[in-house]
Amino acid sequence: MPEVIFSGPDGRLEGRYHSQTKKDAPIAIALHPHPEFGGTMNNRVVYNLHYAFYKMGFSVLRFNFRGVGRSQGTYDQGIGELSDAAAALDYLQAIHPNSIHCWVAGFSFGAYIGMQLLMRRPEVTGFISVSPPANMYDFSFLAPCPTSGLIINGSADRVAPPEATFELVERLHEQRGITITHREVEGADHFFKNDYSEILINNVTDYVTRRLGEDTR
Numbered sequence: 001m002p003e004v005i006f007s008g009p010d011g012r013l014e015g016r017y018h019s020q021t022k023k024d025a026p027i028a029i030a031l032h033p034h035p036e037f038g039g040t041m042n043n044r045v046v047y048n049l050h051y052a053f054y055k056m057g058f059s060v061l062r063f064n065f066r067g068v069g070r071s072q073g074t075y076d077q078g079i080g081e082l083s084d085a086a087a088a089l090d091y092l093q094a095i096h097p098n099s100i101h102c103w104v105a106g107f108s109f110g111a112y113i114g115m116q117l118l119m120r121r122p123e124v125t126g127f128i129s130v131s132p133p134a135n136m137y138d139f140s141f142l143a144p145c146p147t148s149g150l151i152i153n154g155s156a157d158r159v160a161p162p163e164a165t166f167e168l169v170e171r172l173h174e175q176r177g178i179t180i181t182h183r184e185v186e187g188a189d190h191f192f193k194n195d196y197s198e199i200l201i202n203n204v205t206d207y208v209t210r211r212l213g214e215d216t217r
Contacts, residue, residue, distance in 0.1 A: 025099060
């Protein structure tokens, strides 16, 4: 998979980019977990999300937030990381200006950053939020949430308890004009270890494939 280095707001950012041959292929970015707890773009969940989108025909970019791996800068409490994600989306859109589908996928801290990003980028047409840490961060900025998406968590998640995810989903269900699909995987922990990884990716693939099939443009 080609390594790429692109400009971020605080220096160079390191990524992995997998492209399609179709010029109008849909695009997606995948965002990794918390940098201060070992999160990198090579996290297994992020890696699997990346390949799942590629197999569905997307051109995909995952990257290291500032201060991780070869990315320059230092951790910035989520503020700078949101700017990094916006720069990554800019980079991908510059390569694929004709894409009509733009998705954001994130895991844990990456889910939090991803859902902030879609509030600022109206071109985002769908999102995948895996194990969103609704117990650690305030998601009230999703008022209203601008696009439909999938929120998926494990019933045995001790990092981001299912109760907090359920409360987030219930608040989003009250909003009009969007559809939030929620899947809770029985027995899975925060990281979807062991066989739960396949269940996670199957859920993501089924959801994204259905959404793409419903598009009438």
